[in-house]
Every structure is written in structure tokens, then in C-alpha cells.
Amino acid sequence: SGQPITDVSITASAIDAILIMNYDVNQGVAGVNAPLADLCGNSSQPRANAAAGVKQWVAAGMPREKIILGVPAYGYVQASTSTTLPQRRDTPLDTLPRDLRPRHARFRPRYNATTDEADSNQPAGAPVYASSRRTLQVKRQTSSAEGQINFAALLQQGILTFSATEGSYVA
Known part of the structure; x- marks a missing residue:
């Protein structure tokens, strides 16, 4: 459907962890790259950052202790x-x-x-x-x-x- 899954609690009980990778969102234009959070509250892509991704997974029922955040170092x-x-x-x-x-x-x-x-x-x-x-x-x-x-x-x-x-x- 193209929409985020709203309940992952059954899956969460069957797995050890998930890995969320915080990749580039702006590609070849000047601007932020793989942002960690929308700390100023005025991003043009407020859900395209690491903090928003973790928040969405937790809201869907994934325990925080099972979430591993990958941050690119390049x-x-x-x-x-x-x-x-x-x-x-x-x-x-x-x-x-x-x-x-x-x-x-x-x-x-x-x-x-x-x-x-x-x-x-x-x-x-x-x-x-x-x-x-x-x-x-x-x-x-x-x-x-x-x-x-x-x-x-x-x-x-x-x-x-x-x-x-x-x-x-x-x-």
C-alpha cells in the first residue's frame, strides 16, 4: 500500500533486533545529508531523519532496545x-x-x-x-x-x- 506498517509487535517478539540505516536524503544538492533530527523544527522533510525513523518504529510497537541505528561515516x-x-x-x-x-x-x-x-x-x-x-x-x-x-x-x-x-x- 506504500504506507508504513502500524503494528509490528508480533514481528518484534520474534526477532532480536532491527537495523535502521540513516542514508542520504538530499542527493546531489547542497544541504543536510543523513540528518539525525529536525532540531530546528522547520525541515522540508521532517520525517526524513534518524530520530523520526526511530519514533515511527517505536510507535508501531518495536521496543527501543531492539533498534540499532546505523549512521554513515562517509x-x-x-x-x-x-x-x-x-x-x-x-x-x-x-x-x-x-x-x-x-x-x-x-x-x-x-x-x-x-x-x-x-x-x-x-x-x-x-x-x-x-x-x-x-x-x-x-x-x-x-x-x-x-x-x-x-x-x-x-x-x-x-x-x-x-x-x-x-x-x-x-x-
Whole structure:
């Protein structure tokens, strides 16, 4: 029928676990890739994220302890016709509690903001900055025929480094 199953309780009693894999949802356009949750509440695809998937399975009767969430640890380099990043945030990030801010928001934006845009977090229509020497280096040396890049390759080439200040990997 194309609709989600509403009751999986009988199946849940007969299996050890299920694996939900959080795959890419935006393909070759600029934007989020394999989002974990719609934390801002304004996604154009609010049910296309890991948290929504787990919630739907639990609502259908799958016990949480039987759900394993798979998160991809790879990236893609591919040509895109996008010239801007989608702006879906209504609340300035600096007004959100630090623990609710998306990790990427702590990084400096990689675009040439106009004077009017200089104080905003991510202005609507900001040009995509995707032609850095580092990006081209990754594309040449580590992408497969499909454009897939392994996480380890990003570390080896210095594209990502661990920041003790941020407590995470930064570009």
C-alpha cells in the first residue's frame, strides 16, 4: 500500500533486533545529508531523519532496545547545480542554548558575506563555497568512481582535524 506498517509487535517478539540505516536524503544538492533530527523544527522533510525513523518504529510497537541505528561515516564529492544553501533556520543560533546548536554552526561560514550579511549566522542566498584547494584535493585523490569519500581519508589529508576546544572534528 506504500504506507508504513502500524503494528509490528508480533514481528518484534520474534526477532532480536532491527537495523535502521540513516542514508542520504538530499542527493546531489547542497544541504543536510543523513540528518539525525529536525532540531530546528522547520525541515522540508521532517520525517526524513534518524530520530523520526526511530519514533515511527517505536510507535508501531518495536521496543527501543531492539533498534540499532546505523549512521554513515562517509561523504560524497559530486557536481551540484546549487548556487545557494537552503535557509531553513528561523531562530538565530546565538539565541539557542549551546547544547541545542547544530555542531556546524560553531564554524566560521565559508562565503563572502556582504556588509548587510556579516552579522547573520547563515544568510539566505549566500553563495556556496565549494571550490577550495582542499575540496579539489579530496576529489582528485580519495573519491571513488561514485564520488564517495571515506571518513579516514578526510582525516589523513587534514581536511578534518580534531579540535579539543570544540570536542569534535572541524574542517
